[in-house]
Amino acid sequence: MLKQIEGSHGVAEAVALCRPEVICAYPITPQTHIVEDLGALVKSGKIENCEYINVESEFAALSVGIGSSAAGARTYTATASQGMLFMAEAVYNASGLGLPIVMTVGNRSIGAPINIWNDQSDSMSMRDAGWIQLFVEDNQQAVDMHIQAFKIAEALSLPVMVCMDGFILTHAIEGIDVPDQKQVDKFLPPFVPRQVLDPEDPVSIGAMVGPEAFTEVRYIAHKKQKEALDLIPQINEDFKQIFGRDSGGLISTTNTEDADTVVVTLGSVIGTIEEAIDEQDEKIGALTIRSFRPFPLEQIRSALKDAKRVVVFEKCFAVGIGGIVANNVRMAMSGTNIPVYEVIAGLGGRPITRKSLHKLFKDAVKDNLEDVTFMDLNKDVVDRELEREHKLIQAGSVAENILRDGGVVNAAKTT
Amino acid sequence: MAHQQVKFYQTGTLTVGNRLLDAENRTVQGTMDRSNSLDSGHRACQGCGEALGARYAIDTAMRATDNKLIACNATGCLEVFTTPYPETSWTIPWIHSLFGNAAAIGTGVAAAMKVKGREDVRVIAQGGDGGTTDIGFGCLSGMFERNDDVLYICYDNQGYMNTGVQRSSATPGGARTATTMPVGPEPGADFDKGKNVPLIAMAHEIPYVATASIDRLHDLEAKVKKAMSIRGARYIQIFVPCPLGWGSAPAQTVNLARLAVESGIYPLFEGENGEITSTTKIRRKVPVEDYLKPQRRFAHVLKNPAQLSAVQEIADRNIRKFGLLEE
Incomplete structure (x- = not known):
């Protein structure tokens, strides 16, 4: 159904259609609207049978997700920027444990200097973490790619980041064709984990691996990503068959x-x-x-x-x-x-x-x-700051000096 | 036939034989059908208090949950010595993720059990004091305030033993560690630092908090059993001496645990919804020297009257604060 909605809202609706079982929410600009909307969808009963958990940090957001995914629940969270760095240890852990978590990244810069606006430094900081990273061009793709992401993640037993530009997409209102539940159910079967924490069949997950096997484990992670080069276009073809749109691929x-x-x-x-x-x-x-x-x-x-x-x-x-x-x-x-x-x-x-x-x-x-x-680098400002730095041992904060030179801040003269 | 009232110290060791008790008062650990959740063959040091604590606690929780239990482990000795790939000592479903997120993993597993309609399956998160009181503290506090259905067990050996005995926020004043060496005018760990996580847990007003010690199995098992009869966030901190980190003889592990309790150094209590509901009384009070002497980490304290009296003061304050002596 065509709707005129915000990108974040579209993503929340797409995630809801995927029947998530555990959603971990922590606010960070610019992804916050997504988890806010999901909170309302769970609380109102529009997403059934789902635990929505307000956690205390991004590190906890992904850690709770690791626990729920390892116990067999379809799991979603979202983050951006500093939040991505704060959960970095868990990002590597989720892929190392082979857990098919889907996470939206509302792409934003990383400080210092603190900056809430869009670039793609956050996703790039985790490019070697073993996650599948998919970037979307517009909000229709953002919606469609989340639905594909769960399928890709669960087929490979690997976590997937769907990266969408912060503000430019997350806060933009566009016409989006939101799929219906029947279509999504046809495309995305229920999650069947490869390995699960179950008292009837106990396993130990996350054991210590020494030099005798570590290289092989890492190589297999690489190999699985390479195999995804075939799988991602295939899943996009399946998606096209049902939804009539080309939204994914390589x-x-x-x-x-x-x-x-x-x-x-x-x-x-x-x-x-x-x-x-x-x-x-x-x-x-x-x-x-x-x-x-x-x-x-x-x-x-x-x-x-x-x-x-x-x-x-x-x-x-x-x-x-x-x-x-x-x-x-x-x-x-x-x-x-x-x-x-x-x-x-x-x-x-x-x-x-x-x-x-x-x-x-x-x-x-x-x-x-x-x-x-x-592109569009202000050479004058840069040269002035560099000159100042070369002359003085203490030139003050680079960011503040540049703001002053650029006329943004009318502050006291530098030391 | 009426049973005689048996006091646990009758045998003089606090480990009264099961045969003296009626069936429901016998320890899980003393029965043939205990689950052996943490099985033999692991790589713990000789005399490891944590291995004992984990075995006692998890077997008790298994009995209490009809063997429907999942354990989430922080990085640390317990994780390393039980799961050198491809071997494992755990006979229960067990997951290790990171050093600082065991409580959050527990939250996630419990959430999954809820949506799967498997709330009969219960969740334990566990770690050492470093993984609990320091690096895992944020996740622990989050799990508490949300009242997630997880029992968190901290095996408290008062330092980072797995990395080579460094100070944690559970290291007591005066103790030698690799980062608080017994040098200078104030040797060992500072006396004015550290935190009491059982009391902080109680400040979250979670349904159940307890401290326990591996020297008294009945008490420890009763606390784990009680914890498993309650839903929501629960915290048990178990005192587990570490021969390697403390410089004590492996054969002294249980004795040291007892002396810590009997001197007032390690108060045993239970708290429910923010209120202290029971304390374990000291039966025969001992001076702190008795507890300090068998440990090389305190060798300098014994020669330093000011430090020694500071340790005694801590014990005396505990005794007053928690009412550890019979009136």
Whole structure:
């Protein structure tokens, strides 16, 4: 049924349709509306037979989820940003124990400086944690991907993160086709755990593994993710059969076949990029990575094989080296001699404007880009701060100095 | 035939033989059909108090729940010595996740049992004092305030023994640990630090809190049995001497547990909904020296009159506070 609703509300309705049995809720902006809506759905009886638990931290949120999933309950939680870091230990534990928990990440930056707005640093901080990581482009996909996520998680016995841009998607009101319960029940059978805590058949879960077997255990985790490269498109096909929409899979492409330049990206920014591409004359294609973990090396390589250049446009970066997605794309492109440029943009919620994109495309098609570009970087402010730091041992807080230089704060002069 | 009133100290050891008692008062541990939940073959040190405590508590809980029990274990000695992959000493469903989240895992398992309509299956979370009073404290307090249907058992050996005997917030004043060495003018652990988690648990007004000691099996088993007869969040802290960490002879483990209680160092009590409802009286009071002497971690305290009297003061305060002596 078509509804004009907020992204978070859509996700809550999608999760409800998946008949979750345990939901752990802890507030953190910008995912909070999701767990709020789920709370109301459980309390009103619209989600039947479900325990909704208000926990005391994100670490507890995922830990309670680990307990309930290990005891055979279909389990959901959501987080973002600092919350993701606070639960980091449990994030690795959930995948190590092979528990098919589904977690929404309302993508947000990580501090300090504290910042509540969107980028994708939080999901990226857990990219090596052994979870399946799926990124969505719009709220229809957010709804559909959650339904697919439970199926993927339970088929692989691995946890899945559905990553959606904070505010841009979580707080955006769009028309969403919310599936009906019959369709979802047909697509998603009840959860049958591979291993479960049961007094009739006692097992010990989470034993200590030494050097004699640890490598093999880790290798199998890798192998299972690789197998997911086949499974994720299959489940998307099943989804298409029932719901008539292509919402998942590994990647999606627009005009990559005859484009000299292809922009590669993750998440909702593809909407802005496609509009900006349409507004200019260069032959530019776009590729969106929907499954970041597992990373579809071959599919990306094949989709980009005829490009003259690749521009990876990402809302995150690894301090001290550069783009995270770009590094992964370079691995896909190794040996091809196709240059891969990286553009870091939208950090901490900085708007990504069509004007800046047009300039970027103009530079890109002339190969007039640095290896790493920070889009819309205020060089004057940066230079002034660096100069101050080089001169003075005590230059005060970088963030506050920059706010002052930028005219945002009219504070006392620096020491 | 009327049974004679048997006092548990009649044999002089507090471990009165089952044969003197009528059937319902016999210990679970003393019966042939105990569950052996923590089975033989594990890697605990000789004289490990935690292994005894866990075995007593879990077998009792198994009896009380008709063997429908799931245990969630914090990282620590108990986890490491019972489950070296691919072996396990646990004959019950058991899960280890992390150091600081055993209580939250318990909450999750209990929630799953509820939605599955298996509320006959009961949940225990357990850990050492480090995993309980320090790193696991947030999750523990959360489980308490939500009144989740979990019995949390803390095996209190007063330090991080698994990592090589470091101080925890349960380490007593004066004790030598690897991070509170007996050097300087105030040797060992500071006297003005640490926390009393049983009392903090009571401040959450949860249905049941108790302290127990491995030297008195009847008392310990009765407390676990009572805990399992109640729904909601429950907390039992069991005093479990650690020969390795305390520098005591393995054969002294049970004796040290007894001396801790009889000196007033470790008060045994029960609390329900925030009120203390019973205390275990000291039968024959002993000076704290008797308890300290067999432990190398206190060797310097015995030579330091100020520290020694500080320890005695703690014991005396406990005796006053909890009314541990018969009037």
